[in-house]
Amino acid sequence: MIKIWNETGFVENDPWVLETDEVQASEGERAVVGIEAFLELAEHSNESGFGVLLRPADDVTRLEPYLDRIALVAIAFPAFSDGRGFSQATLLRERLGYKGEVRAVGDVLIDPIPLMLRTGFTSFAVSNPTALARLAENRLPGIAERYQPTAVLANEAGGFSWRRIGGRGA
Numbered sequence: 001m002i003k004i005w006n007e008t009g010f011v012e013n014d015p016w017v018l019e020t021d022e023v024q025a026s027e028g029e030r031a032v033v034g035i036e037a038f039l040e041l042a043e044h045s046n047e048s049g050f051g052v053l054l055r056p057a058d059d060v061t062r063l064e065p066y067l068d069r070i071a072l073v074a075i076a077f078p079a080f081s082d083g084r085g086f087s088q089a090t091l092l093r094e095r096l097g098y099k100g101e102v103r104a105v106g107d108v109l110i111d112p113i114p115l116m117l118r119t120g121f122t123s124f125a126v127s128n129p130t131a132l133a134r135l136a137e138n139r140l141p142g143i144a145e146r147y148q149p150t151a152v153l154a155n156e157a158g159g160f161s162w163r164r165i166g167g168r169g170a
Contacts, residue, residue, distance in 0.1 A: 004103075005135050006123040016051050016072055018105065032074050035062060042066045053105070056084040060091045067098050075121070077106035086119050093120035110134045111141055 004011040017025040018032045025031040032051035033041070035058045041050065048069040054060060055076045063070065073092060075085040085104065092098040103123040104116055110131040113124060126132055134140070 002125050002127045003132060004123055005126055007117070009138075010135070011123065016074070016103075018053060018074065030071075032072060038063075038066075038070075042069060054085075054088055056082055056088075058088075060088045061096070063092075063098075064096050067096060067100075070098075070100055072101045072103060073098065074103045074105045074125070077104055077108060080107045080109050080112070086115070089116070089120040114140055 004014040004016075015028065015030045016032050017023060017029045019025060019037075030049070030051055032053050034053050034055070038050055038052045039062065041047075049071045050066075050069055051072040051074065052063065052070055053074045053076060054063075056078065063073070075088050077085050089102050092102060101123055102121050103125060104113075104121050105125040107128075108124050108126050108131060109128055113131070113135075116124070126135065
């Protein structure tokens with residue numbers, strides 16, 4: 001069972017469907033298609049509100065001319081050890097200025113969710129039982145130290161490790 005979660009909690013009646021050969025969006029649902037299918041659609045249509053799936057090897061910069069027509073970018077995490085999706089989200093937010101929804105899909109575990117939020121993810125397709133339980137209890141792990149700037153500014157005090165005075169925090 002996959003549930004969609006964002007910072008306000010679980011999302012009921014999410015309209016997005018990751019299309020595959022076996023699964024197609026039905027009436028009232030919105031399709032999320034791979035980058036090649038999206039580019040083909042975008043070239044022959046002036047429509048907007050698209051959902052695009054990026055796999056780890058996909059070049060996110062190919063979306064740049066169409067970002068104003070994309071409502072959702074789903075970034076695939078085929079394995080918890082594949083971190084390329086973090087870079088894709090950061091590129092979307094910082095370099096390309098994408099303002100829409102960025103969703104993590106695939107092997108989404110509880111521990112990286114705070115880091116994903118910092119790199120610009122706004123929603124998560126979660127199926128891991130431990131992650132679902134912790135999210136239902138509103139128990140995200142914290143980030144005690146931050147070593148690099150990110151696409152989403154942090155509100156907590158402490159700053160970045162290299163900006164600390166005397167090793168005590170600024």
